[in-house]
Amino acid sequence: xxxxxxxxxxxxxxxxxxxxxxxxxxxxxxxxxxxxxxxxxxxxxxxxxxxxxxxxxxxxxxxxxxxxxxxxxxxxxxxxxxxxxxxxxxxxxxxxxxxxxxxxxxxxxxxxxxxxxxxxxxxxxxxxxxxxxxxxxxxxxxxxxxxxxxxxxxxxxxxxxxxxxxxxxxxxxxxxxxxxxxxxxxxxxxxxxxxxxxxxxxxxxxxxxxxxxxxx
Amino acid sequence: xxxxxxxxxxxxxxxxxxxxxxxxxxxxxxxxxxxxxxxxxxxxxxxxxxxxxxxxxxxxxxxxxxxxxxxxxxxxxxxxxxxxxxxxxxxxxxxxxxxxxxxxxxxxxxxxxxxxxxxxxxxxxxxxxxxxxxxxxxxxxxxxxxxxxxxxxxxxxxxxxxxxxxxxxxxxxxxxxxxxxxxxxxxxxxxxxxxxxxxxxxxxxxxxxxxxxxxxxxxxxxxxxxxxxxxxxxxxxxxxxxxxxxxxxxxxxxxxxxxxxxxxxxxxxxxxxxxxxxxxxxxxxxxxxxxxxxxxxxxxxx
Numbered sequence: 056x057x058x059x060x061x062x063x064x065x066x067x068x069x070x071x072x073x074x075x076x077x078x079x080x081x082x083x084x085x086x087x088x089x090x091x092x093x094x095x096x097x098x099x100x101x102x103x104x105x106x107x108x109x110x111x112x113x114x115x116x117x118x119x120x121x122x123x124x125x126x127x128x129x130x131x132x133x134x135x136x137x138x139x140x141x142x143x144x145x146x147x148x149x150x151x152x153x154x155x156x157x158x159x160x161x162x163x164x165x166x167x168x169x170x171x172x173x174x175x176x177x178x179x180x181x182x183x184x185x186x187x188x189x190x191x192x193x194x195x196x197x198x199x200x201x202x203x204x205x206x207x208x209x210x211x212x213x214x215x216x217x218x219x220x221x222x223x224x225x226x227x228x229x230x231x232x233x234x235x236x237x238x239x240x241x242x243x244x245x246x247x248x249x250x251x252x253x254x255x256x257x258x259x260x261x262x263x264x265x266x267x268x269x270x271x
Numbered sequence: 272x273x274x275x276x277x278x279x280x281x282x283x284x285x286x287x288x289x290x291x292x293x294x295x296x297x298x299x300x301x302x303x304x305x306x307x308x309x310x311x312x313x314x315x316x317x318x319x320x321x322x323x324x325x326x327x328x329x330x331x332x333x334x335x336x337x338x339x340x341x342x343x344x345x346x347x348x349x350x351x352x353x354x355x356x357x358x359x360x361x362x363x364x365x366x367x368x369x370x371x372x373x374x375x376x377x378x379x380x381x382x383x384x385x386x387x388x389x390x391x392x393x394x395x396x397x398x399x400x401x402x403x404x405x406x407x408x409x410x411x412x413x414x415x416x417x418x419x420x421x422x423x424x425x426x427x428x429x430x431x432x433x434x435x436x437x438x439x440x441x442x443x444x445x446x447x448x449x450x451x452x453x454x455x456x457x458x459x460x461x462x463x464x465x466x467x468x469x470x471x472x473x474x475x476x477x478x479x480x481x482x483x484x485x486x487x488x489x490x491x492x493x494x495x496x497x498x499x500x501x502x503x504x505x506x507x508x509x510x511x512x513x514x515x516x517x518x519x520x521x522x523x524x525x526x527x528x529x530x531x532x533x534x535x536x537x538x539x540x541x542x543x544x545x546x547x548x549x550x551x552x553x554x555x556x557x558x559x560x561x562x563x564x565x566x567x568x569x570x571x572x573x
Contacts, residue, residue: 169465172442185435192428198420205428212431216438226327227450230394231434237401238427245408245420252413261417264493 057097058176064090064214065156065180068187071207072152073145075137077130080203081123087210088119098217113232114213122206122239129243130199133250138197140257148194152187159183177218184211198249198256202242209235273311273321274328277381280304281374288370294363297370298353304374305342305349308381312342324453329387337384337516344508345377352501359499369409369499376402376505383513389437389450392517393430396481399510400426406502407494418490418497425490426481433477439470440521452520459527467525471534474521475541481514484541485548 067083067090074080092114099106130136141148163179170178188208192201222228246256253260284300315321315330316339322330330338352373356366379398386392400423408419441450443466447458476487483491495503518538525534 169463172445172463172466201424208428208431212434215435219438219442224388224390227390227394230391234394234397234401238397238423241401241404241423245416245423248416249420252416261420264414264417
């Protein structure tokens with residue numbers, strides 16, 4: 056059952072690649088948080104209330120309520136609703152994302168001894184999600200969409216950590232969660248400042264600092 | 272233990288500063304912390320019998336020199352910082368925020384150096400990024416916001432990739448369920464080489480981003496030249512060391528697993544590339560501070 060949710064999780068990235076409305080991207084983050092929660096709960100080997108509560112806190116509360124609400128507020132305040140001027144057309148980014156996701160599925164079906172140490176489908180899809188997010192970061196033109204793609208990458212890494220049937224120590228888990236949360240918060244604050252100083256949120260404004268003068 | 276003092280003291284100082292909000296306390300706490308830091312590090316540096324290893328912390332021959340460098344630089348910065356802050360004409364509130372972040376930044380770097388757990392080191396390296404972001408953004412100009420944005424974004428992505436490396440390393444460890452450096456080195460012979468080599472690439476690139484190795488160094492000259500001078504000194508002289516220290520620890524694991532020739536080639540390529548980039552850029556640079564910083568940081572490649 057959790058395999059279906061993992062595949063659905065991979066497909067959410069195609070939606071992110073194909074659409075330009077930032078509000079839709081935020082909805083995808085909500086959906087990804089819920090999917091990660093379901094994948095965690097269904098894949099749990101032994102049931103314990105404490106683990107369940109921590110997972111619910113991590114995925115449902117932080118990933119699908121607090122961060123999307125914060126980003127939604129940010130989009131409303133900065134009045135940037137679309138990311139239309141991406142470096143390449145949405146069709147091509149959808150195409151690239153599809154190819155990478157397909158490669159992810161191929162990786163998960165490779166039959167070699169090293170792959171026996173992990174859960175292959177988790178591994179393939181999560182690597183695909185991480186790479187698609189990195190490509191989308193380079194393609195998108197608005198700083199808010201960069202932040203959204205950063206969070207989808209973190210979600211991919213979260214799925215990757217589930218592919219290892221081992222648990223990180225609690226202190227590390229909490230630290231990772233706290234760092235992600237604060238990073239998103241700080242990036243959000245910087246977005247607000249960029250909006251007031253530069254009037255809009257184009258990434259291309261952020262290129263005044265350069266160390267050498269080119270003769271072109 | 273004395274080392275816990277270094278990790279708890281800045282948090283206490285921040286709480287006290289938050290409660291009392293006195294302007295004089297800013298410099299007072301920074302200097303007191305710097306002096307205590309210097310005394311504790313000096314104690315471990317001189318007294319070899321006091322060095323120890325426990326579950327999350329360790330002080331041994333490998334990291335005591337890093338700790339000492341951090342202390343000496345921080346002491347010098349703390350002395351200079353007093354005058355710098357008196358000359359800076361900014362609101363009292365911003366000076367207070369600056370002090371919070373400076374204290375937490377130094378605490379996180381101390382944590383990275385004394386940490387005995389790869390996961391914990393990762394968390395603390397990310398904490399240094401978040402704490403120093405405000406220091407870079409301190410002057411609140413257009414260029415400083417650009418530098419801060421680049422810094423937080425590039426370093427966060429780099430560090431996220433390092434976390435991928437840590438997850439892959441935990442695949443390589445097989446049945447060992449621990450990220451403790453001693454356990455990892457002790458059991459390195461049994462690790463799966465395919466996953467271990469893959470994880471080293473991610474970890475080298477991830478922490479290499481933080482260390483400013485080419486080709487992932489782009490945040491470095493901007494961030495260092497935009498930060499206020501005391502923060503800039505800490506960034507170049509101690510932050511890069513902390514990131515380098517984590518790479519060194521993982522390299523030790525590679526040596527113990529007998530994959531070191533592979534790791535050496537990877538490190539040599541990145542080091543050589545960094546030197547090359549520095550050598551090319553140094554002729555075309557129009558910012559003296561940036562030029563100096565690039566040059567100094569590249570010395571670390573050796």
